[in-house]
Amino acid sequence: MIKTISATLDEKGNSGIINVLVDEVYYLGVESRSSMILLETPSRTYYTPGTLNYWTHVLNRSGYHFHIADRSNSxxxxxxxxxxERYKIAFFxxxxxxxxxxxxxxxxxEVMELLSQTNTPYVLL
Incomplete structure (x- = not known):
């Protein structure tokens, strides 16, 4: 199981490579201007190259539970x-x-079904 993703603090990579713990990633997003994937964590946003489908597949094959919830988020x-439930928003x-x-x-x-299958505790608003 991979534990980190190599990423940067900015789209151009000026910060150099930083290893981001996958366990800290809330969701993956798409940065359409630069074709980068955003790694959203509690403290900040990181950037890594690739596609949403690719990273969702790789992380799921590595033992995590990511799901593409709309065309720009996993x-x-x-x-x-x-x-x-009304506004279709997940909170972390x-x-x-x-x-x-x-x-x-x-x-x-689909997310609601996965939450019940994985026994993830959550509150429905």
Whole structure:
């Protein structure tokens, strides 16, 4: 199982490579201007090259539970603590609502099913 992803603090890589713990990643996002994947963590955003499909597949084959929730986000199922069913938003911290991820209608339905299958504790809003 991989434990880290090599990433940078900026899109151009000026910071050099930083290893980001996969266990800290809330979700993967797409940076359309630069074709980079965003790694959203509690403390900051990191950048790595690749596609959403590629990273979701690699992480799932490495023992994690990521799911593409809409065309630009792949959610780490084990990090969800609350789901707003009406607005289709997943939250990752009960006390800080700034880290959130949108879902499509189909994505929300699939995420809810995965949450029940993996026995991930969460609150439905």
């Amino acid at each position: 959610i780490n199922i084990s990090k969800i603590v609350e789901v707003d 911290d009960k006390h800080d609502r700034s880290k959130k991820c949108t879902m499509s209608s189909t994505g929300k339905r």
